[in-house]
Amino acid sequence: MPLNLTNHQWAEFRKIKADVKLPLRLVFMEKGTSYPEKTVLTTAKEHDRNQLEVRVDDRECMYVFDRGYLDFERFDRMTDEGFFFLTRLIKNAVIRDIYDFKIPADSAVWSDQMVLIGTVQNRAENYFRLLKAKDSKGNILCLITNRFDFEPDEISDIYKSRWAIELFFKWIKQHLNIKKF
Numbered sequence: 001m002p003l004n005l006t007n008h009q010w011a012e013f014r015k016i017k018a019d020v021k022l023p024l025r026l027v028f029m030e031k032g033t034s035y036p037e038k039t040v041l042t043t044a045k046e047h048d049r050n051q052l053e054v055r056v057d058d059r060e061c062m063y064v065f066d067r068g069y070l071d072f073e074r075f076d077r078m079t080d081e082g083f084f085f086l087t088r089l090i091k092n093a094v095i096r097d098i099y100d101f102k103i104p105a106d107s108a109v110w111s112d113q114m115v116l117i118g119t120v121q122n123r124a125e126n127y128f129r130l131l132k133a134k135d136s137k138g139n140i141l142c143l144i145t146n147r148f149d150f151e152p153d154e155i156s157d158i159y160k161s162r163w164a165i166e167l168f169f170k171w172i173k174q175h176l177n178i179k180k181f
Contacts, residue, residue, distance in 0.1 A: 011043045019044035026165065027061075056083055062147060064162040072117055072124040079126045079146045086159055089130065089142040094119045098127060101152070109133045109152035117144065131155055135163070 003011050003018035013019035025038040056063055062084040070090055078085055089095075094117065101112040111132035117124050131143045133156040143159050150158075 013044040021046065056085075059083055062086060062145075062158070064158055066162075066166070072122060075117075075128070075144075075146070076124045076126050079128075084145070084147050086143060086145040086147065086155060086162075088159070089117070089144045091142075093117055093142075094123075095130060101129075103152055107153050109156050112152045114148075115144075129155075135160070 003020060005012060005016060005018040008018040008020075011018040011020050021042050021044055022039055023042075025036070026034050027037045056078065059082045063078075064086045067088045067090055070087065075085065096116045097113050098116060099114040101114070103109055103112050109131050111130070113130045114127050115130045117128055117130075126146065129145050129148055131145070131152055133141050133143065133152075135141050141156075141159065143155060145155055147155065
């Protein structure tokens with residue numbers, strides 16, 4: 001959220017701009033039921049990956065986040081410690097296919113694989129699941145997770161729910177005058 005630098009010097013982002021991030025942890029209970037559980041206000045200078053250790057603290061959850069959190073070493077650590085995650089993979093990620101899973105005929109997901117990710121110098125040690133699906137605009141989403149117990153469409157739907165939150169905040173920025181906040 002952009003702020004007035006004169007009034008919010010503590011949130012300096014650039015020489016002429018102040019900005020904060022308000023990451024939100026939502027709990028999804030059942031179809032159509034969710035509630036905000038936790039948020040941590042940070043300055044925009046704080047990189048998202050630095051906050052991941054603070055936010056990931058419940059092994060009964062699946063953490064769904066954007067590419068800003070991409071860190072193969074952390075994915076390994078989360079998997080080894082029993083935390084579940086789902087995120088988008090960057091386009092130039094190095095992937096080695098291990099196994100192709102069967103996809104139901106009526107699935108919106110068109111690829112479901114077990115993979116290793118990373119280069120020889122920077123490779124994750126655990127196996128992950130890579131799903132490819134199309135978003136509402138026809139773009140291909142490459143989703144990476146350590147959940148092998150969900151159906152492919154469930155994983156795709158979970159990520160799309162996360163994206164709906166992004167669109168909501170984008171709408172707020174475009175339609176509400178929060179610059180005077």
